Amino acid sequence: MSSRRAADSAMSSPEADSPPSLQRRLLWRLTLGIGLLLGMLFIALDLLLDLAMYQRLDQFLAARADAFSVQLQRRGPADLDTLLAAYDLAGHTEFFAIYDGSGRLQTKSGNSAGGAVPLPRRAGASLHYDTVLPDGHRGRALALPLSRGGWLVLATERESWDRTERRMHGIMAGGIVLAILLAVAMCLLLVRHAFRTMTEEGRRLAAMSPEQAAQLHVDHLPREMQSYARAVRDALERSHQALERERRFSRHVAHELRTPVAEVRLAVEHALREGDAPALRKGMEAALCANARMERSIHALLALSRWESGLESPEPDPLDLSMLLRQLIEASAVPWAGLPPVQLQGPPSAWVHSDTGMLERILANLLHNAREYGDPAKPVQVQLRLDADGYRVCVSNAAAEVRAEDVVRFGERYWRGGDRDADRHHAGLGLALSQALASALGLQLVFALEQGEVVATLGPLPAL
Template sequence: MSWPRKPLFGSIRARLLLLLLGGLGTLMLALFLLLDFSIDRQIFGRLDATLLGRARGVVVLLESHPRDDAWQELHELVPEYATGGHTDFVQIWDAAGSTLLSSASNAGNNLQRPPAPVPANAPLFYDLRLPDGHRGRAVGLRFAMPGRADEAVLVVAEEREQVDQLERRVHVALVMGVVGMGLLAALLSVLAVRGGLRPLLAFAAGTGPDGAPRVEPLPVARMPSELRPFADALNAAFARLQAALGRERRFARDVAHELRTPLAETRMAVELATRGAPSAQVLAGALASIDRMQRCIDGLLALSRYEAGIEQAQVEPLELVDLLRRSLALAATPAGKREVTLAASLPDECWVMSDPALLERIVDNLLLNAAEYAPADSTVQLALITSDEGCTLRLGNAAPQLAPDDVERLGERFWRKSAAREASQHGGLGLALAGTLAGLLGLRLHFALEHGVLWAELGPLRPIALPESPAS
């Protein structure tokens, strides 16, 4: 029996309509029952009050006049009791149940006695069948009749068919009113749900029904407050998707662009080797081209993994000075080939919180880039500066070929100052990878050109204080 659940509860519109109509229907039914009860109580309350007033008037008349005179005066005062018909009736019984007095309207017939004993100081109301066959309403009272030792029971009855007709008309009016209000409420519910869901439908239509990610973000400011969290989440998802697509396109473009030259060099070296005896120089050039392609592919894959969030930083305490000395030793070989001096100003030790592998790769790329592009017989300066914000690594090398406008392009993939650098053994991704890894570690990599010297600043690294060893 689960088949109706999906069409009924499969959409927000259906759920809202069911909730609104069910709630309004329950409210209308409760209102109808309350009004019906209140109106019936008012109608029959008025009838009972009229009957009680007449019964008390009869009692007062009997207690203040002789019985025969009182009964004659009652018929004169209330002609309905004397002329007969089917409107008003009076009858009095003694304690034994014998009739003492009966109105002429009874036409010799007896009224139905009260279904229960009449209380001594309270009236008893009940419904009955009148002598003429119509439905009626009666009240019974106990009173001390003059000239008798026992108490008598007085019953005053009145036809209630007019009251019943009024009650039916009120019921019809209530039912018609409730049905009309229910239909109007249903129409208003449909309009309200449709109008309330219009922003949601417009929101769904604006998110890209063709499945393509949006280029422009959703206009969050013009949306209802309930939809803004969803719009913010979708905007963030679209931004990540656009970034991922951009990385894929950039990766394919970079691979196609950067591997053309090494592939051409390798092809030419192989062709030369096939024409005659293999030359060691030719084969060395082919191996160098292959190495360059390998570095290019490794760098592109690393950039893609880090930018896509596949690899995350693993922060732990590390000794920064020891890491910098290892990087200096690695860069000493290429720097020595170009007679570039590496000068470092470092403290004895400096403990920081970072990812050792990622931070070492950043420093290696910066040092290798400086060792390759610094002029021959120049000096690369490395310093570790400590401030209130943390530890900052500062690396500088002479860069006479750079202009101030070129500094903004440092860190772009495969950007080189001149075409002559295209054949360099450098992969062209070192600074780009260093910038990506710095962002992953929450660091800032900044380049500045000051008086012909290119300075790279990396930081701030969060230092940690180690507990002092106890004195021996």
Template sequence: MLVALVGTLSLVIAVAGTFSFRSGLREAAELFDAKLAHSARVLMSLVDEPLGDAARQPAAEPLVIKVWHGNGPGEGHALITPDGHAYETRLAFQARDADGRLLLRSDSGPAQALAPLAPGYADVVIDGQSWRTFTLRAPSGRWYQASELAGIREEIAAGIAFGTLLPLLLALPLLALMVWLAVTWASRGLLRISAEIESRAPDRLAPIQLDRVPKEIQGLVKAVNGLLSRLDSALARERRFTADAAHELRTPVAAVKVHADNLRTARSEDERGESQEQLDASVRRIERAIGQLLVMSRVESGTATRDQAPVDLAALVQRQVEDYACLASQRGITLQLQVAPGQVVGDSASLDGLVRNLLDNALRYAPTGGRVHLGLHADQGQVQLSVEDSGPGVPADARERVFERFHRELGTGVEGSGLGLSIVAQVLESHRGRIVLDESPDLGGLRARVTLPAA
């Protein structure tokens, strides 16, 4: 900001100085031209009558008027002496008759014509020097010329222009200092907030107080407070995930150790076979728990909200049914599917986890030889998915609790982590959907009805 302000001021002063310099040169030139014309008129008024007799004597030599010659060193008052001004030596004048014969001249200029005999201004070069001349013709027919060296005009004009520009140039450092002081004073609040944020401990995520924050940066501080709040929530989720993972994996890991020891110390093939089966079951439980914990972590981290795109929910449901068809066949469960085209906007991986958890729950709670039915249809801007099973169902007073983490109804005889429906609820929250649990009118078990906005 300082560089921009000082640079802008410098540019403005440079442009203004350039126009001022050009204006000074123009005004000085006009002033000198007016003085030159005035000098010619004064000369004419003083010598036109006395020259009348000289004009009647063709053989007479021209009259040479001596002027004071000064060398003109220095500037300002140094050019002024008791005898006159140093710039006087730069002026010359001539008088000629109607035929161009020289009648009178000053010794400060050349003897040859200062300019062509034509009324008005002219610029000529004589003996390598540039002269500015004004020519005036008297009623008697005589010509009067007043001239001055162009160098003196340029010198004086440049002095006037630089005199106008110099205060602006001298004011620039002072302006830069004032701008720096003003910006430093105005940004003291920002520096204080920056120091406060920099000195904060990594675990201190409390919002920054806005009572002493300048209005100009309150929006920025509010945004930082929002970021701190999101970081606090993210860290809380990570801590909760770590605690949940430790809690959920502690029991199956202990079981794996017990069954591994039993397998190592087995004394017969029957004991070894039973221990091997128990060990395999424990590994599967750990695998399932880890998978569900990872899905839960992904859903809670907000990835599902960021990576949303059109998803063909019908194709997703069919793919999950095909994946679970083998498991259903092993347990003799009849898996029925009735889908219509339905597309939603969301995160494909999260929606895949939603359908997988609903179908997995239905298959695990359905008895051997039971039935599971999936239906999908779109209606009035919404896509509805229903998953029904012929299992024991969930009591009405427990249907809200099953969405809590690690909650499992006692007496079901089904192993699980208690995370399936919790994951479903998290996915629906990020996709603006809802779920209703009730009793299946056809199969008698649990019916889960999911509603999502259609694409």
């Protein structure tokens, strides 16, 4: 029972459930693949070697047999001893035998001792075949029919050829094993080198603090791993950007709500301390005003967070930009005291392809800021023009007190110009939200100071 529990625990351990390592997979797959390839190459070379060896032996036997048969026809059987004196040498590696038409042995070489080269059973035309020689060695023989009838059988020993073939087999087998070892070793070294760089990058990323942006260096990695490394780098960058957005949102919420909350507390404390109806009314009005400021700040921050994080995406449709501008100007033409009028210059129609809601919010914010901070004696100019790359909307208003260094900060969050607490009716997020919406639409929102006027240019919007 204890051994069974040990086996069950071993099978359920993380090591038993973990997949095999890449090096082990590469090891056995390379060994199998290269072994199969080189094994087939070994078989092909062996077949070619055997074929060449047999061709060489058969050519040698055919030449000797032709010369022997010609001499035999010229001299006759009586001169066989003189003709084949060379075959009487002891230990000679060539043998012969002559059979009559019925397959009976007539004569044989002297070195055949008590045996003779056998005649094959299916002797018809000339035939090459393997046989066992009279001295017990393996040999190659040729059975050649004679013109006067009968058979000439000539054989030679092939032991030296077999030894050469065995040496070739050993050399090829050793070469195959060496090639497999070298290939596997080189591949494993390359894999270890590639993963060593990844491991070093992992250690470097693990040592970084949460405040640092995770930067994964991919240029020194192998080409096959760079696509994966780039995907990991992009994912880390997106995670860091999301974390920064959350941190920025938290900081901004805490920063913006701190002053209104303090104002509400002071108003309520003052109203309670005074105790009369006018003081209570004044305190409630101050609390409502602070609450409105908090609500505007929260809505603007949430909108910025949604657009920057990609939770909301543009839904472009065909729209008439000229008509949209006219509608916005008419809606903002409420006769408020101290606000300048708005004048529009542009074609009667200008069809573009964009998100109507997002574009309307950008233009409404630009018009509102231009009237809010412009000179009441000079009208706000709105110009719609068609350039080579599309339509552009220019909103300009007189701003004698604005400096060039102020224009650079347009679109910066919570910047209200000069003293940040000078204007308590604005959260300082309108232009930042417009910049984020323009970026989501693929547009450029540029601010410039030209001859005492602030000019906001939005575009280009491709014409339909």
